[in-house]
Amino acid sequence: MTRTYSAIESTRLDLQAALDSAKTREERNRLGQFATPTELAREMLVYARTVLDDEAPVRFLDPAFGTGSFYSALLELFPCERIADAAGFEIDPHYGAPAAALWENTGLRLRLEDFTFATPPATDAERHNLVICNPPYVRHHHLDPADKARLRVLSERASGVRIGGLAGLYCHFLALAHTWMADDALAGWLIPSEFMDVGYGEAVKQYLLDRVTLLHIHRFDPDATQFKDALVSSSVVWFRNRKPAVDDQVRFTFGGTLTEPKHSKAVSASVLRTSPKWTRYPLNGDAQSDVQNPTLGDLFTVKRGLATGDNEFFILRRDEIKQRGLPMECFRPVLPSPRNLNVDVIESDDAGNPRLDPPLFLLNCRLPEEVVCERFPSLWDYLQEGRSRGIHERYLCRHRAPWYAQEDRPPSPFLCTYMGRKNGRSAKPFRFILNRSQATVTNVYLVLYPKPWLVRELDAMPHLARTIWRTLNDITSDVLTMNGRVYGGGLHKLEPKELMGVGAGTILANLPNDRQPIRPAQLELALS
Numbered sequence: 001m002t003r004t005y006s007a008i009e010s011t012r013l014d015l016q017a018a019l020d021s022a023k024t025r026e027e028r029n030r031l032g033q034f035a036t037p038t039e040l041a042r043e044m045l046v047y048a049r050t051v052l053d054d055e056a057p058v059r060f061l062d063p064a065f066g067t068g069s070f071y072s073a074l075l076e077l078f079p080c081e082r083i084a085d086a087a088g089f090e091i092d093p094h095y096g097a098p099a100a101a102l103w104e105n106t107g108l109r110l111r112l113e114d115f116t117f118a119t120p121p122a123t124d125a126e127r128h129n130l131v132i133c134n135p136p137y138v139r140h141h142h143l144d145p146a147d148k149a150r151l152r153v154l155s156e157r158a159s160g161v162r163i164g165g166l167a168g169l170y171c172h173f174l175a176l177a178h179t180w181m182a183d184d185a186l187a188g189w190l191i192p193s194e195f196m197d198v199g200y201g202e203a204v205k206q207y208l209l210d211r212v213t214l215l216h217i218h219r220f221d222p223d224a225t226q227f228k229d230a231l232v233s234s235s236v237v238w239f240r241n242r243k244p245a246v247d248d249q250v251r252f253t254f255g256g257t258l259t260e261p262k263h264s265k266a267v268s269a270s271v272l273r274t275s276p277k278w279t280r281y282p283l284n285g286d287a288q289s290d291v292q293n294p295t296l297g298d299l300f301t302v303k304r305g306l307a308t309g310d311n312e313f314f315i316l317r318r319d320e321i322k323q324r325g326l327p328m329e330c331f332r333p334v335l336p337s338p339r340n341l342n343v344d345v346i347e348s349d350d351a352g353n354p355r356l357d358p359p360l361f362l363l364n365c366r367l368p369e370e371v372v373c374e375r376f377p378s379l380w381d382y383l384q385e386g387r388s389r390g391i392h393e394r395y396l397c398r399h400r401a402p403w404y405a406q407e408d409r410p411p412s413p414f415l416c417t418y419m420g421r422k423n424g425r426s427a428k429p430f431r432f433i434l435n436r437s438q439a440t441v442t443n444v445y446l447v448l449y450p451k452p453w454l455v456r457e458l459d460a461m462p463h464l465a466r467t468i469w470r471t472l473n474d475i476t477s478d479v480l481t482m483n484g485r486v487y488g489g490g491l492h493k494l495e496p497k498e499l500m501g502v503g504a505g506t507i508l509a510n511l512p513n514d515r516q517p518i519r520p521a522q523l524e525l526a527l528s
Contacts, residue, residue, distance in 0.1 A: 009038065009072050012102060016067045019095055031092065032136030032169060033066070036190060041069035043258045044132055044188050044236060045077045051186055051215070051238070052130065057084035061128035063115040063135065063177055065090040067099045070132045071108060083107070087128070089115035116151060116172060120158075120179035127182035134190040135173035140166050140200075151176075161207045164200040171195065171204055178211065181241040187212075193219050193235035196278035197485045197498075205278065209269055212239040216251040218258045219279060222486040233486050244269060252281035276501075280482050294508055297500030300448040304418065304496060305441035306407040308362065309396035313386050314406070315442075317358045325378040331361035333439040338417045338431065344473075345434045352411075352438030362440065366405045409440045413458070413465050414448035414472065419493045422477065429492040430480050432472040434465065446499055471507045479503070 016035050020028065028034070052058070058078055062070050065088030074083065087109040090096030096112040103110065111118070121127045140148065148165065155163045155175035163171050170191050181187060195201030196217075208214045215238040222233040236258055248269040255262030265282030272278065296302070308314040315334055316326075333353045335341060347355045365372065365379070373380040383404060386392060397403040413435050420429035433445075441447060450458060458464055483502050484494040 008102070009076070012067050012069070012072055013038065015098055015102060016069075019067065019098065023094070030138070030142055032138035032142075033092070033095075034134070034137060035066055036069040036134045038069060038072075040190070040258075042073045042076070044190070045070065045073040047236075047238070047258055048130060048132065048186060048188060049077055056129065058082055058086075058130050059084050059128045059182065060086040061131045061133075061177075061180055062088040063131070063133050063173055063180070065099060065110060066095050066134075068103055068108075070134075071103065071106075074132075075106065085109070085128070087111070089113060089118065091115070116154065116176055124182050127185065128180055129182045129185040131177055131181055131185060131187040133173065133177065133188075135170040137192060138169035140168055143169060159207050160211055161203045163203045166198075167200040167203070168192070171200065174204065175207060178207075178241070183241060185241040187237075187239055187241065189237045191235060191237060193222075193233045193279060194485055194487070196235070197276075205272070208237070208239060209244065209273060211244075213242050213244045213248060214239045214250045214269065214272075216253070217278070217281075218253040218261060219255075221255045221262075222490050246270065252278075254282055277482065279486070284478070284482050294504045295500060296448070296502045296504045296507075297497075298451070299454050299504050299507060300414065300450055300500065302416075302496040302500050303409070303447050303449065305443045305445040305447055306409040307396055307443045308406065309394050309400075310386075310391050311442065313389070313391050314363045314404070315360055316363070317360060319358070321361060324382060326382060327376045327379055328361075330363060330365040330367075330376065330379055332364040333437060334360050334362040335415075335435070335439045335441050335445070336360055337442070337444050338420070341433070344431060345469075346437050346439065348437035354435075354437035354439045362406060363404060364406050366402065369402060409447060410449075411435060411438045411440055412447045412449050414450070414469060415441060416446040416448065416472075416494065416499060418444050418446055419491060421490050421492065428477045428480075430477075430484075430494060432469060432475075434469040446494065446496060448499075468507055474506065475502060 020035065023033075058074075060071070060074055060083065062068075065071070068088065071086060071088065074086065086107060089111050090099060091112075091114045093112055096110065100110045100112065143151070151169075151172040152163055152165070155161075155172045159175035159178045161175065163175060170189075174189055174191070177187070195204045196219075217235055217237050219235045220233065246269070249266045250269060250272060251264065252267055253261035253264045263282045267281050275281075316324075316331070321328060321331060335346065335354060336356065341356075343356075349355055353359055367375070369380070369383070372383065386404070391397055392403040400406075415433040415435050417431045417433075420431070422429050479502060480494065480499075481492050483498045484492055485498070486492050
């Protein structure tokens with residue numbers, strides 16, 4: 001090489017900045033193009049150097065090359081004579097062509113094509129023993145249905161596991177790369193940590209436990225995002241392409257850096273097989289959900305609030321409804337978003353409306369348009385305004401009949417916010433709300449509907465609702481966040497099933513002793 005590493009890396013960073021600025025943030029988000037920071041790329045290659053055999057020639061592959069942050073670090077940290085082969089793929093010529101020019105004298109074989117269409121090597125000697133990649137973070141809804149079907153077939157053929165339809169493109173990259181790895185190859189993947197907790201990640205976890213030997217997963221602190229333009233919590237997954245052993249120990253680290261983490265713990269592969277959420281490690285030990293312990297799912301059915309399709313159109317203030325002369329019987333009360341809700345107990349007026357200012361109401365009409373036109377001309381005119389704005393053609397609306405009808409979300413006394421940060425209005429990312437009104441909620445809330453047996457208890461002991469609400473708020477942030485998921489910037493989310501998996505023993509303890517169940521299911525039978 002005629003230039004030093006520092007000089008060529010400086011040139012690469014300038015090139016990366018110029019190429020990024022030529023695209024909109026929306027374009028890069030849609031294509032999952034988030035460049036790996038120099039220090040992180042270097043850390044991954046430092047780690048790889050400590051794991052690889054000191055004498056082994058390196059055959060390097062990056063299936064999502066970009067401008068070459070990993071390759072740049074490889075050239076810095078490994079002697080040139082040790083690099084037997086280096087290859088990369090880049091689908092976007094906007095990045096690929098300048099990168100090819102930048103690295104043209106280094107021996108790199110950069111293919112400007114889609115990795116997912118490439119034919120893997122036929123022999124082990126041609127395969128790679130070091131695969132390092134930051135695959136494109138393209139969410140499933142940005143994948144063409146036909147392409148998604150193609151990827152699922154190819155991924156299963158390559159990895160032996162079937163990737164779900166909700167998986168992002170990065171899952172397919174990881175699966176497809178299996179046939180590019182030599183025996184005992186080392187792989188390091190910089191991917192979103194959400195795979196450890198979500199349903200579609202089960203296939204990825206199955207691959208990591210059954211097809212390869214999982215070595216180490218480092219999860220970065222979500223409050224310190226690795227990518228300034230991506231709201232994602234990142235992890236680095238390391239494994240070898242060799243048959244796993246029953247007693248394998250996997251190192252889980254969290255926080256700090258890959259080489260100097262703040263927390264570390266070894267977890268056996270047998271424990272991981274039964275653990276629904278891997279992000280509990282290393283901070284929350286080996287605690288497993290005990291099927292004999294009651295959960296909130298034994299007490300409640302949890303659903304997301306309703307999605308209107310256009311809150312601005314479907315949710316109106318009382319004065320707006322009056323000013324337009326709209327029929328009040330076609331509206332129902334609805335709570336504002338949590339950021340505009342300054343109380344945690346919603347009191348009600350005599351009509352069941354929440355005592356909030358301003359009172360909000362949701363258009364809730366299932367009458368056919370011809371009936372609306374005849375009976376409520378003012379509402380008909382308002383609906384025509386919506387049509388003129390194209391609201392009836394939006395995804396949710398066009399799948400409803402009529403398009404202005406809403407989902408059935410009856411009121412419930414117990415609500416939980418769907419997302420939040422620990423640095424928000426309080427140290428807790430989630431709030432439980434006691435709703436004494438007949439208001440429904442939108443999908444920024446979770447609705448906890450008491451099971452039939454608990455409804456009977458609440459009817460018999462009205463004071464129990466406030467006790468349950470207080471007990472819900474006593475659930476620690478650590479418990480809730482451990483059951484939920486976290487994104488870059490420290491944004492925490494809870495899906496209905498995740499909230500239903502939270503322990504509920506303290507709530508049951510508030511029932512009178514003579515009604516205390518061993519298991520909620522047994523109580524339901526006893527009271528039915």
